[in-house]
Amino acid sequence: xxxxxxxxxxxxxxxxxxxxxxxxxxxxxxxxxxxxxxxxxxxxxxxxxxxxxxxxxxxxxxxxxxxxxxxxxxxxxxxxxxxxxxxxxxxxxxxxxxxxxxxxxxxxxxxxxxxxxxxxxxxxxxxxxxxxxxxxxxxxxxxxxxxxxxxxxxxxxxxxxxxxxxxxxxxxxxxxxxxxxxxxxxxxxxxxxxxxxxxxxxxxxxxxxxxxxxxxxxxxxxxxxxxxxxxxxxxxxxxxxxxxxxxxxxxxxxxxxxxxxxxxxxxxxxxxxxxxxxxxxxxxxxxxxxxxxxxxxxxxxxxxxxxxxxxxxxxxxxxxxxxxxxxxxxxxxxxxxxxxxxxxxxxxxxxxxxxxxxxxxxxxxxxxxxxxxxxxxxxxxxxxxxxxxxxxxxxxxxxxxxxxxxxxxxxxxxxxxxx
Amino acid sequence: xxxxxxxxxxxxxxxxxxxxxxxxxxxxxxxxxxxxxxxxxxxxxxxxxxxxxxxxxxxxxxxxxxxxxxxxxxxxxxxxxxxxxxxxxxxxxxxxxxxxxxxxxxxxxxxxxxxxxxxxxxxxxxxxxxxxxxxxxxxxxxxxxxxxxxxxxxxxxxxxxxxxxxxxxxxxxxxxxxxxxxxxxxxxxxxxxxxxxxxxxxxxxxxxxxxxxxxxxxxxxxxxxxxxxxxxxxxxxxxxxxxxxxxxxxxxxxxxxxxxxxxxxxxxxxxxxxxxxxxxxxxxxxxxxxxxxxxxxxxxxxxxxxxx
Numbered sequence: 248x249x250x251x252x253x254x255x256x257x258x259x260x261x262x263x264x265x266x267x268x269x270x271x272x273x274x275x276x277x278x279x280x281x282x283x284x285x286x287x288x289x290x291x292x293x294x295x296x297x298x299x300x301x302x303x304x305x306x307x308x309x310x311x312x313x314x315x316x317x318x319x320x321x322x323x324x325x326x327x328x329x330x331x332x333x334x335x336x337x338x339x340x341x342x343x344x345x346x347x348x349x350x351x352x353x354x355x356x357x358x359x360x361x362x363x364x365x366x367x368x369x370x371x372x373x374x375x376x377x378x379x380x381x382x383x384x385x386x387x388x389x390x391x392x393x394x395x396x397x398x399x400x401x402x403x404x405x406x407x408x409x410x411x412x413x414x415x416x417x418x419x420x421x422x423x424x425x426x427x428x429x430x431x432x433x434x435x436x437x438x439x440x441x442x443x444x445x446x447x448x449x450x451x452x453x454x455x456x457x458x459x460x461x462x463x464x465x466x467x468x469x470x471x472x473x474x475x476x477x478x479x480x481x482x483x484x485x486x487x488x489x490x491x492x493x494x495x496x497x498x499x500x501x502x503x504x505x506x507x508x509x510x511x512x513x514x515x516x517x518x519x520x521x522x523x524x525x526x527x528x529x530x531x532x533x534x535x536x537x538x539x540x541x542x543x544x545x546x547x548x549x550x551x552x553x554x555x556x557x558x559x560x561x562x563x564x565x566x567x568x569x570x571x572x573x574x575x576x577x578x579x580x581x582x583x584x585x586x587x588x589x590x591x592x593x594x595x596x597x598x599x600x601x602x603x604x605x606x607x608x609x610x611x612x613x614x615x616x617x618x619x620x621x622x623x624x625x626x627x628x629x630x631x632x633x634x635x636x637x638x639x640x641x642x643x644x645x646x647x648x649x650x651x652x653x654x655x656x657x658x659x660x661x662x663x664x665x666x
Numbered sequence: 667x668x669x670x671x672x673x674x675x676x677x678x679x680x681x682x683x684x685x686x687x688x689x690x691x692x693x694x695x696x697x698x699x700x701x702x703x704x705x706x707x708x709x710x711x712x713x714x715x716x717x718x719x720x721x722x723x724x725x726x727x728x729x730x731x732x733x734x735x736x737x738x739x740x741x742x743x744x745x746x747x748x749x750x751x752x753x754x755x756x757x758x759x760x761x762x763x764x765x766x767x768x769x770x771x772x773x774x775x776x777x778x779x780x781x782x783x784x785x786x787x788x789x790x791x792x793x794x795x796x797x798x799x800x801x802x803x804x805x806x807x808x809x810x811x812x813x814x815x816x817x818x819x820x821x822x823x824x825x826x827x828x829x830x831x832x833x834x835x836x837x838x839x840x841x842x843x844x845x846x847x848x849x850x851x852x853x854x855x856x857x858x859x860x861x862x863x864x865x866x867x868x869x870x871x872x873x874x875x876x877x878x879x880x881x882x883x884x885x886x887x888x889x890x891x892x893x894x895x896x897x898x899x900x901x902x903x904x905x906x907x908x909x910x911x912x913x914x915x916x917x918x919x920x921x922x923x924x925x926x927x928x929x930x931x932x933x934x935x936x937x938x939x940x941x942x943x944x945x946x947x948x949x950x951x952x953x954x955x956x957x958x959x960x961x962x963x964x965x966x967x968x969x970x971x972x973x974x
Contacts, residue, residue: 315937315938318937318938319937322725322726325726326726340725340940343724343725343940347726433832433920433921433922434918434920435920435922435923438922488810488829488832489809489810489811489829489832490832491831491832491834491837491917491920491921492805492831492832492917492918492920492921629940630725630938630939630940631724631939631940631941633939634934634935634938634939634941638744638745638923641920641921641922641923642744642745642922642923644921644922645834645920645921645922645924646834646922647834647835657744664739664742
């Protein structure tokens, strides 16, 4: 085992020292579900860069947005002892895979490349299991964004709301003028996306972390949580009645067409605006979700690296890990995907205004500790607790009597049962 | 003595014995792979699911046994209770309405009308569609901002309201509608075949006795179709219990989880939420529900055969 590890690090070191002229050409098989438009272009960029280094890229794309189909395939492959080199696995699921002993250590690459200095500790923690890197972060999405149609706001004569109270007054005026104040799709993860934005606005980031990362029952079962649910119900009352089951991009379309004024959604919504030929700052505005200015809810895509036996393939795998965090790839990939680079030392001048603003908040919040993991996107907690919270939140939104006290009790019971 | 006498025969009878043996064993050899596959693929995995339901398996199977914990968790789970209640509503209404519509259509088609073949085909057509297609189409039809409600409003009836699909108390009934649309033609076909098999001399005799047509159907023809009822209910019940694709296409279990069915619950927990133990427990309860239906049916069927 020890000698094996030594060979591994020797191979990795040689790969790190002579990046362009890799001696051993291996094959990397990469499981991902970036099959749509910009995502596919982003994945193709990675393929190209790997092939430049002399490796063979074996694409293992499984279509299906949330990656559920892909995960099923991955489980089968892993259990039968034939995992791909890398798989798109997110958040705490990385730890689950590592705990089962499927993942390989990337510490040698991380040390050689100085990942600890490049990536904020809140994010690198997620990539590690027992202090060892087992995954590489690819990009950062900010989830707590408010997307605004400025034309509608101007017609009604209101400003972009900075706090929840302002949001309520603005939304009342918009509603009176006949607009839908908030575009939304009634799917559990979208409900949770708005819920976590409201939670972050009502609580501070420390309390948020205590509730949704540490599952501190004193915070979950508290008057503050009741307040979160009450405000959340109020925010959701500005959504039109037909939202059930609507996709997020349809909701974004409503903002683009001016039927609705605002939408709370992560920065992948930018892709829809871009596809409609709109410019940020002019045709549409991006602002922090009401009450969360300076705070940053992150959703990080990452590749977990599986243990392989073939040495050439291991070398290729390490090259892949290194390439992903290189500035060149980070730029190309994130411009296509709408997210921002995970490295804080990047030159952002080629990115659009929203991405630049996002990066600024990313850096400042990483310093102040206002950088919090997204609950709705599986960065804060395990998929099981996340599911339980989804159930409570979505049930609350769709019930006819929205009782914050009852919902808080249900949330506490659900998290307690799932812990 | 006997052996010595038999010996000369053996040379002659050997090939035919081989054939005899082949004839006896060939059918068994031919079906053996099927039985093996069924044994492993159905009963084996059924057993495995049963075992997993007693473990704390998260997103891959593990074997630390926790007794009935997962079942207890399931019973305390609000979403599972909603799913079970929905199955009762959906299954009950789906079977009842399908039977009613199917029988009525079959009786109407049985009246020697013109263009019967064409009409029959039209009624049977929905069965040719996959549930995903049915679900997607009905999702559009019932969506208030796209379908019937918008159509009526565009035509000038501005107060018209039909928003069941997005109403968490009524959404489950929209699924019943789509499922009934899909399956009642099939029930009609079953009954039409049964009706055609009824001896016409009985009907003529009843006519001579002065019975009205509805009375003849109600008192004489339908009671003779009891086996058809049985098979129709069996087929519909298993469609209802395993129903998954229709819900996924129409509402994906929403709004919230108000249209969740046990099959959707099982899939979500086993494969996306990393709760394989809990999902297996729910699968075992679904199996129990199906057994509760099938065992009495098989029992009654087998007993009748013995009477003959």
